[in-house]
Amino acid sequence: MLHGSMYEHYNKIGGYIAALKRSSPGSTIELVTDISTHQNPPVFKRLFICFEALQKGWKEGCRKVLCVDGCFLKTFLGGQLLSVVGRDGNDQIFPLAWAVVEGENNLSWEWFFVQLQMCLYLGEGDGICIISNEHQHKAHRGEEMKLQFWKIAKSYNKADYTDAMDELNTMNPDAATAFKGYKPECFCRAFLDPSFRTDAITSNMVETFNGYIINARTKHILYMLEDIRANLMQRLMLKRLDMQKCTSTLCPKIQMKLETEKEKAANCDVTPSTETLFNVNYCLDQLVVNLEARTCTCRKWDMLGIPCCHAVACIFFLHKEAEDFVHES
Structure with missing residues (x-):
């Protein structure tokens, strides 16, 4: 539980919450107090917004992806801020909800997820991808091991994943065994469901948000919450204005990713099988692209919804525009 003179300002916190509810009646704002102390005014415990x-x-x-994490409040009162961030159509962070809690523990996280489940109508979580952080495992260190870890984790398909795992096993059999023990199907791209349209496997999105509000986290709870609200209101307005100025068919960051794939497409050798089915040689890889199904055996197009370089090469072979093959979501 948080402690300190904060509780002398309970009435101010209650007044702030009441003002928020009046200004945004459809918002979810939940205050929890510690009734076990039998104090009047009650002792503040948790707040979800x-x-x-x-x-x-x-x-x-936004894509149906949620990234969650916690960070410390930088005041003498202690406590932590739990937050959840999504990813919008332009592949940028979309802060969604946050909560002040007594600390990161099973009870506070369970309460946080229950609030999130109710306000977003998530049900049993079907069709939702949740990304959370995990403590680093430092049994196997070194830059080479680190690079190999990311090579495995970022492999888009199981063939590349298997090859990278074999390389790790050759480098260090114990490390390979330990890696498999961490359930790679939960954090490696090769096992991700492509329907989420994301290749995110880290909590970088929410860590970016934590950095965005780092100054607010040094303030009293009321000033911190107001800073977060005001900053996000301004951010959303600026992002909306930027998108209104956009004249391209695709969102700017999506267009940039597609342009990168267009550049790599020059190194692809395309052999048509039918009007929609192609064999593509790229470096030492041989892949199959199906333009009708909008899939490639590399799985990058399937996962991101943006044509990979192999698909772009086939699209150019037919003298069509790659932008027309970007998934609408």
Whole structure:
């Protein structure tokens, strides 16, 4: 539990919450007090906030991916801020909800997820991908081991994953055994469900948000919450204005990723089988592209919804525009 003179300001916290609910009646704002102390005013314990505009924005314009993490509040009162961030259609972070809690423990996280489940109507979580952080395992160190770890984790398909795992086993059999023990199917791209349209396997999105509010985290709870609210309101407005200025068919960051694939497509050798099925040689790899199904055996197109370089080469072979083959979501 948090402790300190914060509780003398309980009435101010209650007034702040009441003001938020009046200004945004559809928002989810839940305050929990510690009733075991029998104090009057009650002792503050937890507070969850998810504004209606953020709920609506995530449901209508974001991928069904949630990244969660916690960070310390940098005051003498202690406590932590739990937050959840999504990814919008332009592949940028979309802060969704946050909560002030007594600390990172099973009870506070369970309460946080229950609040999130209710305000977003997540049900049993079907069709939702949740990314969380895990403590680093430092049994096997070294730059070479680190690079190999990421090579395995970032492999888009099981063939590349297997090859990278074999390389790790040759380098260090114990490390390979330990890697498999961490359930790679939970964090390696080769095992991700492509329907989520993301290749994110780290909590970088929410860590970016934690850095974005680092100054606010040094302030009293009321000033911190108001800073977060005001900063996000300004951020959403600026992002909206940027998108209104956009004249391209695709979102800017999606277009940039597609342009990168177009450049690599020059190194692909395309052999057509039918009007929609192609064999593609790229470096030492041989891949199959199906333009009708919008798939490639590399799985990158399947996972991101953006044509990979192999697919782009086939699209150019037919003298068509790659932008027309980007998934609408």
